Amino acid sequence: MSLKNLRTHYTVQIDPDEVSDQKVTISGWVHEVRDLGGICFVVIRDRDGRAQVTLVKKKIDRELFNFARKLVRESVVTVTGSVKGEGKAPNGYEIIPDEISVLNEAESPLPMDTTGKVDAELDTRLDSRFMDLRREKTHAIFRIRHVILQAIRTYFTAEGFIETTSPKVVATATEGGTSLFPITYFDREAFLNQSPQLFKQIMMSGGLDRVFEIGPIFRAEEHDTRRHLNEATSIDMEASFMDHFDVMEILENMIAYVYSQVIENATPSLEALGIELKVPETPFRKVPYSEAVDIVNAAGEEQMVWGDDIGTQSEHTIGESVFKETGESHYFITDWPTEIKPFYAMPYENDPLISKSFDMMHRTMELSSGAQRIHLHDMLRSRIEGQGLDPDAFEFYLKTFKYGMPPHAGWGLGCERLVMTMLGVDNIRDVVLFPRDRRRLSP
C-alpha cells in the first residue's frame, strides 16, 4: 500500500459543496485540540491550511472520542472521515472522523509555540527552524520566496535568457573587495566563490549572449548586521550587446513583474503576513552619484566629498529624499566614481572618472549593483593592475577577452534582500531557511 493513500485531499482542496458526506483522508499535524466536554474539536494542519475534525460525545464511538481529546499537539496524524458542510466551522466544513491514527507522536513540551499565541525570539526560532516553519507567518515567507524565484525564471526565459550555473569552488580570489572562505581542495588551497561575475562574463565570450544564474555566494566578511549573510543567494544576469541602461530596464521591469506575480499567485501568504503589496512604478528614478552626494550634504547629517563610498546613514538619507519626491521605494544610483567600483566596470569614454555603473536601491538598503563591463582586454588588464590585483591570477578570465568578446552588461541582485524589502521583514535571517552568519553554522 502506497503512503499516498494517507491523503486523498489537502485541507484546502476540500469543497463541502462537492464532497459533502463523502469520505476523505487528510494527513498532517495536530495543530490544536479543544476539548469542551461533550464536544471536542481537533484542528489538523497540513502544508496549505487547516481542517477541523469534530467529535460529538453522544454521537461517536466513546473510545475514538477519548483518543482524540488526548492527542498531543504537533503529532503527525491521519484522519479518515466524512465531510459535513457546517457554517460554524472555520472553512465552512468539518470532518466527522471514522478513524484517527497517530503516525508519530510529538514530545512535549514543544521547543516553541506554533499557533501564534506566544512569540519566540529569532534565535530560538532558528534553533528550532523545523518547528518555526510550522508557523503560518514563517511558512508564508518561504511560499512567497518560491513565487519570487519562479517569476524571475519565467521573466528571464521570456526575455531570451539561458539559465546557467557556475562553479562555487574557485582557485583565485575573484574580484577583490571582499574576503573569501578558504577551503582545502585535495592538496591545494581553493576558495568559495564570492560571485559568479567572472564566469558570467566568460559566457559572453562563449556566445551564450544572455544568461542568468540563481545560486549561492559566499562572503567571509565578519559583518554582523540585519542585512548581511555569509552565505547568500545571488540573482545574476549578463547580456551581450547591451549597455547599463539596457540592463537597468531589464532589472526594473523584472522587479515590477515579480511584485505583480506575488500579488497574483501568493495571495493567501500575503494575507497571512498582513501585507498589501503595490507594484513599484517603472521606470525607477535614476539619481547620479554626484547628485546623491549633494542630497547627503544638503541634509547635513553626514558630509561627503566626491569619491567617498555611500555609508548606511547616507543611503537612508537619499532613500527618504527620493521617496518623498516620488512615493516610490526603488531607485537607481548611477554614474559612480570609477575608483570605488570593481575593475570590470566600464568608464565613460568622455569622462573616465565616472563609470557606467549603477546600484539599484530600496529605500532601506542596496538591492543590486551592475554595470556595463569593460570588454577590451588591455583596458581590463590595466584596471586589474590599477586595483592592486595580480593580472596573472586572472589569466583564465583575461584570455577570453582576446578572441572576440562582445560589449556586455549585467547585474547581481540579492535574493534575500529582495524578499525582505518586499515583505517588510527586518532581519535577513528571517527569509533564509538556514541562515549562515558570523555566529551561526547550525542547523
Place this chain on the structure above:
RNA sequence: GUCCGAAUAGUGUAGAGGCCUAUCAUGGAGCCCUGUCGAGGCUCCGACCCGGGUUCGAAUCCCGGUUCGGGCGCCA
C-alpha cells in the same frame, strides 16, 4: 572589528537591595463543561546564564566570562 544594550520556567515576560516561598501569559498534568475557532472555569507543575565580589541581606549593585540583540564599519 567597534560602540550600546540584554540574559528570569519549554516559549514570551514582570521585577529598580529586604514586598520573592519570584509576576503574568502560553504550555504540561488533572477535573468541570455540547459549537469552540487566542474557548472558558478550578487545582497543580515548571525559571533568576556562569564565576567572583560588595552587603546583615543580591534576580536586583560591581568585576570577569559566555551567549544573544541593536547601531556603525566592511559589504550585496
